[in-house]
Amino acid sequence: EIVLTQSPATLSVSPGERATLSCRASQDVSFFLAWYQQKPGQAPRLLIFNASNRATGIPARFSGFGSGTDFTLAINNLAPEDSAVYYCQHRNNWLSLSFGGGTKVEI
Amino acid sequence: QVQLQESGPGLVKPSGTLSLTCTVSNISISSYYWGWIRQPPGKGLEWIGYVHSSGSTNSSPSLKSRVTMSADTSKNQFSLHLTSVTAADTAVYYCARLKQIWFDYWGQGMLVTVSS
Numbered sequence: 599e600i601v602l603t604q605s606p607a608t609l610s611v612s613p614g615e616r617a618t619l620s621c622r623a624s625q626d627v628s629f630f631l632a633w634y635q636q637k638p639g640q641a642p643r644l645l646i647f648n649a650s651n652r653a654t655g656i657p658a659r660f661s662g663f664g665s666g667t668d669f670t671l672a673i674n675n676l677a678p679e680d681s682a683v684y685y686c687q688h689r690n691n692w693l694s695l696s697f698g699g700g701t702k703v704e705i
Numbered sequence: 706q707v708q709l710q711e712s713g714p715g716l717v718k719p720s721g722t723l724s725l726t727c728t729v730s731n732i733s734i735s736s737y738y739w740g741w742i743r744q745p746p747g748k749g750l751e752w753i754g755y756v757h758s759s760g761s762t763n764s765s766p767s768l769k770s771r772v773t774m775s776a777d778t779s780k781n782q783f784s785l786h787l788t789s790v791t792a793a794d795t796a797v798y799y800c801a802r803l804k805q806i807w808f809d810y811w812g813q814g815m816l817v818t819v820s821s
Contacts, residue, residue, distance in 0.1 A: 599766070632807035634750075641799055641811040642742075642750065653809065685750055689806035693763050695740075697750040 600625045600690050602698035610704045611676050619671040619701045621686035626666050630689050633662055633671045636700075637682045645684075646671065673703070681705045707732045709800050709812035717794075717819050723787040727800030727812060734758045734776060738803040739783045741774065743796040744814075751796075755803050756783050790819045 601624040611617050621631065629649040634642035644653040646662035649669060659677075663670045673680055686698040713725040727739065740755035754764030756774040764772040768787070776783040787794060795818050801808035 630806050634808075636750075641801075641814050642808070643811070644807055644809050647805070647807040647809075683749075687750075687752075687807065694765065695752040695755075695806070697742075697752060700749045 599694075600627060600688065600696065602686050602688060602696060604684075604686060604698035604701045606701060607699070608702045608704065613676055613678060613705055615676050617673040617676055617680075617703055619673075619684055619703070621664075621669040621671070621698050623667045623669070623688060625690075627688045627690065629665045631662075631664070631669050632687045633660075634685045634687065635680075635682045636685065642685065676703075676705055678705050707802070707810045709802070709810055711798060711800050711812045711815035713815065713817070715815065715817060717790055717817060718821055719791055719819055721790055721819075723785070723790050723794060723798075723817055723819070725785045725798055725800070725815065725817070726782050727784070728780075728782050729802075730781070732802075733778070734781050734783060735778050739776065740801050740803040740808060741785045742799045742801060742808070743794075744799070745793075745796045753785065753787075753798075758783075792819050795819045 603622045605620045633646040636642040650662045659674045683700045708730040735758045741753040756762045771788045773786040797814040799814045800812045802810040
């Protein structure tokens with residue numbers, strides 16, 4: 599089973615700054631990784647798919663990088679509405695899915 | 706726009722069966738995979754499983770023995786059944802569309818509490 603480890607657990611940043619979130623896989627997952635944003639009381643929202651592709655309607659401030667075992671979600675020019683928990687997610691070769699533990703971003 | 710809505714009992718007794726239905730609007734469930742994800746209060750996301758409109762399924766190894774899923778194309782719905790529930794199954798349950806490896810459309814979620 600592939601485990602996704604996200605760091606840091608919590609990230610405190612100021613408006614206008616850049617946030618960098620990490621997701622590390624215990625085995626090579628190629629580029630099969632997605633990122634979600636979840637605000638309190640809401641369902642997760644897809645941000646990034648296939649490691650670096652922005653989903654429909656997602657601002658260019660959000661960008662994804664990486665392949666293999668190390669992935670990064672970068673959020674430029676942070677705004678108060680970006681306060682949320684961010685999760686990474688992948689699918690392995692046996693078609694099982696899993697989520698990382700999440701990173702809480704506080705603005 | 707595509708909409709998903711979970712429905713079912715919000716309270717289930719221990720050792721009972723949790724049953725949820727997801728009704729999909731503005732898109733046919735045919736030819737797609739549809740998934741279930743849950744989130745215990747204050748915790749992270751856990752993948753439960755997914756079902757194809759044809760009826761084929763795959764579920765998390767940790768839940769496989771207790772999970773049954775199905776799809777009804779005539780009603781544009783798909784369903785989840787989780788047996789032998791305990792308090793550890795208390796969570797917000799989400800349904801979502803699975804596109805390749807990611808979930809692009811989500812329901813609003815439904816809290817299911819396991820308690821006597």
